[in-house]
Amino acid sequence: MSKYLLIMRGTDESNAAMMANIDEMMATTRQFIEEMVKAGVLLAAEGLDDPGKGVVVDFSGETPVVTDGPYGETKELFGGFFLLDVASKQEAVEWAKRVPAAPGSKIEVRRVPGSDEVPQVDE
Amino acid sequence: MGTADVEAVWRIESARIVAALSRFTGDFGLAEDAAQEAVAEALVSWPLVPPENPAGWLMATARRRAIDAIRRRTALQDRYALLAADLAVDSAVDDNIDPDKIDDDVLALMFVSCHPVLSPEARVALTLRVVGGLSSEEIARAFLVPVPTVQARITRGKKTIAAAGVPFELPPAAERRERLGGVLSVIYVIFTEGSTATSGDRLLRPDVAYEAIRLARTLAALQPAEPEVHGLLALCELTAARFPARTGPDGSPILLEDQDRRRWDFSAIHRGLAALAKASTRGLGPYGLQAAIAATHASAPSVEATDWDRIVVLYEALGRVAPSPVVELNRAVAVAMASGPAQALAIVDELIASDRLPGSHLVPTVRGELLTRLGRRPEARAELELAARLCANQHERSVLLRKAAALS
Numbered sequence: 001m002s003k004y005l006l007i008m009r010g011t012d013e014s015n016a017a018m019m020a021n022i023d024e025m026m027a028t029t030r031q032f033i034e035e036m037v038k039a040g041v042l043l044a045a046e047g048l049d050d051p052g053k054g055v056v057v058d059f060s061g062e063t064p065v066v067t068d069g070p071y072g073e074t075k076e077l078f079g080g081f082f083l084l085d086v087a088s089k090q091e092a093v094e095w096a097k098r099v100p101a102a103p104g105s106k107i108e109v110r111r112v113p114g115s116d117e118v119p120q121v122d123e
Numbered sequence: 124m125g126t127a128d129v130e131a132v133w134r135i136e137s138a139r140i141v142a143a144l145s146r147f148t149g150d151f152g153l154a155e156d157a158a159q160e161a162v163a164e165a166l167v168s169w170p171l172v173p174p175e176n177p178a179g180w181l182m183a184t185a186r187r188r189a190i191d192a193i194r195r196r197t198a199l200q201d202r203y204a205l206l207a208a209d210l211a212v213d214s215a216v217d218d219n220i221d222p223d224k225i226d227d228d229v230l231a232l233m234f235v236s237c238h239p240v241l242s243p244e245a246r247v248a249l250t251l252r253v254v255g256g257l258s259s260e261e262i263a264r265a266f267l268v269p270v271p272t273v274q275a276r277i278t279r280g281k282k283t284i285a286a287a288g289v290p291f292e293l294p295p296a297a298e299r300r301e302r303l304g305g306v307l308s309v310i311y312v313i314f315t316e317g318s319t320a321t322s323g324d325r326l327l328r329p330d331v332a333y334e335a336i337r338l339a340r341t342l343a344a345l346q347p348a349e350p351e352v353h354g355l356l357a358l359c360e361l362t363a364a365r366f367p368a369r370t371g372p373d374g375s376p377i378l379l380e381d382q383d384r385r386r387w388d389f390s391a392i393h394r395g396l397a398a399l400a401k402a403s404t405r406g407l408g409p410y411g412l413q414a415a416i417a418a419t420h421a422s423a424p425s426v427e428a429t430d431w432d433r434i435v436v437l438y439e440a441l442g443r444v445a446p447s448p449v450v451e452l453n454r455a456v457a458v459a460m461a462s463g464p465a466q467a468l469a470i471v472d473e474l475i476a477s478d479r480l481p482g483s484h485l486v487p488t489v490r491g492e493l494l495t496r497l498g499r500r501p502e503a504r505a506e507l508e509l510a511a512r513l514c515a516n517q518h519e520r521s522v523l524l525r526k527a528a529a530l531s
Binding site for chain 2: 076
């Protein structure tokens with residue numbers, strides 16, 4: 001088994017579309033989450049607050065500079081994530097295809113390496 | 124779509140396909156055969172024509188294969204007429220999915236796969252096959268047996284269930300708790316096989332252990348009011364949390380006292396502790412107690428700083444609810460840490476005197492360690508050499524021989 005992070009990447013348009021029928025969206029998402037729980041693959045799922053309420057810590061200068069969101073050039077805004085424990089990348093992708101996502105949004109599927117894969121400097 | 128894509132969909136869908144077909148046909152064995160035929164067809168046809176709805180495709184195809192099989196059985200002609208009529212009004216497979224029904228279906232599938240009429244080997248093979256969606260090849264690899272052996276176990280298992288007239292349904296409430304114990308023990312056997320392979324040259328088969336964890340999570344989601352299900356899940360999570368630290372780069376085992384605890388999987392520990400909290404609502408059962416022991420280890424910064432007194436108490440409690448010589452032996456190890464090797468040796472010698480663990484390498488292993496700590500080197504060496512002769516795992520054996528050699 002490997003862990004995969006499914007990162008929801010909405011756009012202003014897809015976020016607006018989602019907000020337009022938020023009740024239905026919440027219901028289908030809850031159902032989807034329950035399905036993953038019963039399949040024994042879901043480790044965590046969270047939605048993020050409005051990007052406008054976040055800040056960006058920018059390391060381009062000598063000291064970190066904190067600015068208000070949103071995120072400059074970024075066209076797609078991280079809206080939430082699912083952390084899955086699955087047998088293969090294909091299985092993570094198969095779950096990603098089933099996410100009730102608003103049209104126009106994207107889902108990034110990224111593997112989380114195991115703690116035994118992280119390079120150890122002290123050995 | 125390639126083989127891996129088919130496998131991914133199969134892994135997600137297989138349990139509910141087999142479960143729904145079992146309910147639909149009333150025949151668990153036939154349902155499993157039909158589902159296997161459907162996935163075989165998918166492996167051929169999806170690379171050429173990818174289906175729009177892969178899950179629906181599998182379900183519809185499996186259902187057609189089930190009907191074909193029933194059609195071939197002339198004795199069941201009447202039932203076929205019934206099914207065909209049913210199919211005509213209900214040809215769209217995914218139209219009226221009732222989530223409660225699916226839950227009951229998958230749960231019933233677990234109970235049927237772990238039914239007491241089956242041999243323990245058949246229960247394990249059937250659970251991995253029909254609930255986990257593993258192929259015969261994968262199961263054979265996990266348990267180091269030839270593929271035909273697994274196939275024979277599955278075939279015999281299905282025949283046994285048919286011959287015994289086991290209905291595809293949830294056991295009555297009164298029976299359910301008792302039967303649930305059987306389901307838990309099958310999942311635990313699978314986990315144990317993955318966490319310490321009983322034979323062969325590898326200490327860990329993580330894939331097998333993680334499949335057991337997935338099954339335990341599924342069971343916990345389907346039976347949230349059963350504390351022992353959470354106890355088993357907690358035990359598995361907390362044990363698996365140590366996997367990254369349990370073997371060296373060459374696959375050799377690293378003992379608890381030598382493990383780099385920074386390598387433990389802290390998110391798994393966190394999940395294990397959360398499951399343990401759910402398990403302790405009405406006092407802990409055997410799995411919950413074992414999980415509590417694992418939790419005590421997991422929250423200790425080192426072997427020395429471990430709350431061994433608490434572990435002794437937990438083993439005493441475990442010995443009362445689930446007495447076994449292995450529990451006694453583990454209690455002896457904990458006593459050695461809490462109060463010294465002499466007291467522990469008395470417990471081990473009593474075990475040997477009553478001959479309750481004959482032929483196990485664990486008794487001489489522990490006795491050898493205790494004698495080493497007491498400075499009785501020649502006796503310790505003889506015990507460790509005896510342990511090595513009795514041990515089936517090559518890695519464990521070489522550790523024992525190394526320790527014995529160090530005493531000469």
